[in-house]
Amino acid sequence: MAIKSSRKIFKPLVFAACLMPLAWLAYALYSDTVLGTKLMTADPIQKLDRELGDWALILIVLSLTVRPLAEIFKKGELVGYRRMIGLFAFFYVCLHLSSYIVLNLQLDFDEFIKDVTKRNFITIGIIAFTLLTPLAITSTKGMIKRLGGKRWQKLHMLIYAIVLLGVFHFFMMIRADFTRPSIYLGIILVLLGYRYWAKWRKSRPRKAVAT
Numbered sequence: 001m002a003i004k005s006s007r008k009i010f011k012p013l014v015f016a017a018c019l020m021p022l023a024w025l026a027y028a029l030y031s032d033t034v035l036g037t038k039l040m041t042a043d044p045i046q047k048l049d050r051e052l053g054d055w056a057l058i059l060i061v062l063s064l065t066v067r068p069l070a071e072i073f074k075k076g077e078l079v080g081y082r083r084m085i086g087l088f089a090f091f092y093v094c095l096h097l098s099s100y101i102v103l104n105l106q107l108d109f110d111e112f113i114k115d116v117t118k119r120n121f122i123t124i125g126i127i128a129f130t131l132l133t134p135l136a137i138t139s140t141k142g143m144i145k146r147l148g149g150k151r152w153q154k155l156h157m158l159i160y161a162i163v164l165l166g167v168f169h170f171f172m173m174i175r176a177d178f179t180r181p182s183i184y185l186g187i188i189l190v191l192l193g194y195r196y197w198a199k200w201r202k203s204r205p206r207k208a209v210a211t
């Protein structure tokens with residue numbers, strides 16, 4: 001009962017928190033256009049695309065931290081927020097891709113195909129997006145049932161490959177100051193390390209009994 005009522009409060013809060021970056025970007029664009037501020041820098045399209053890419057990556061990483069946090073702090077109910085955060089990550093990736101195609105390339109699909117085939121960091125971005133799409137589609141309870149828990153879990157392990165591709169995409173697009181992608185990479189490696197350690201710890205007692 002306590003968990004149910006706390007979810008009633010926290011779910012809308014998490015939902016609103018995930019929308020905050022978008023609300024901020026909408027406000028900044030409005031302010032620059034109407035009030036003449038320079039919140040979105042001199043190149044607002046590039047700034048918008050980069051911010052959306054950043055938030056997509058942040059939310060993917062955040063969705064991966066949910067289970068470790070739930071296990072470490074023994075708060076299993078936290079896992080209930082993972083799907084929402086993951087779907088918001090997909091939402092920001094879709095906006096990132098759309099802003100690139102609509103605003104940056106102005107719907108020039110020949111240019112898009114050229115970019116995807118010639119600019120390696122765009123190719124990596126498209127691969128990450130393509131892999132993320134089935135995870136978003138299969139995130140419903142109905143799909144978990146249809147696929148079966150084990151197959152669903154195996155499919156969703158792809159998220160580690162996707163997040164590494166996202167960071168790789170980030171590393172490839174910059175020429176200097178690798179601090180930010182390095183921080184993401186560090187966090188992902190810690191999360192992967194935790195996952196393997198938790199798996200090893202779970203399998204240990206059974207092995208001890210067997211020997």
Ligand code: HEM
Pocket residue numbers: 045046047049050051053054056057093096097100122124125126127128129132162166167169170173
């Ligand atoms: C899971 C998928 C993706 C993630 C996590 C992601 C993330 C990011 C990140 C973090 C940046 C750097 C932002 C910054 O400098 O602060 C970025 C830049 C960029 N991404 Fe993605 N991205 C993804 C997919 C894509 C796709 C599918 C495309 C387009 C086909 C794309 C196109 C770009 C472009 C063009 C930039 C550079 C923006 C600019 O300098 O104008 N990304 N992305």
